[in-house]
Amino acid sequence: QAQLVESGGGLVQAGGSLRLSCANSGRTFRPYTLAWFRQAPGKAREVVAVITWDGGMTHYSDSVKGRFTISRDNAKNTMYLQMNNLKPEDTAIYYCAARPGPFTTMEYTYDYWGQGTQVTVSS
Secondary structure, eight states: OOOEEEEOOEEEETTOOEEEEEEEOSSOSTTOEEEEEEEOTTSOOEEEEEEOTTSOOEEEOTTTTTTEEEEEEGGGTEEEEEEOSOOGGGOEEEEEEEESSSOOOOGGGOOEEOOOEEEEEEO
16 A cells, blocks of 8 residues: 655745655555645645656646646656745645545545644745
């Protein structure tokens, strides 16, 4: 099973960049669909980006399209989220998630979750 650990969060000014990483210390990432979700204070958790097991297909929420890039390195058992041109509304706890199945954006279908990493964007 997957054991996920996020890193790379922090405080950044609007317009800045951060790169989040999600490392799997369990079995190989290879067969898993991977995703990034986020939860802002007082709001429900929402999908940010999803990537298929081979990286062949990606999905982004409208709010981050063109600014964020999801990628994965199966050899390193690691997934990334490059976040550019950050905005204050991107402030949230970011979670990585994995599921041993096909591509989906539905949160409840993901079996494995990291503990989350805080991203704060100041204006």
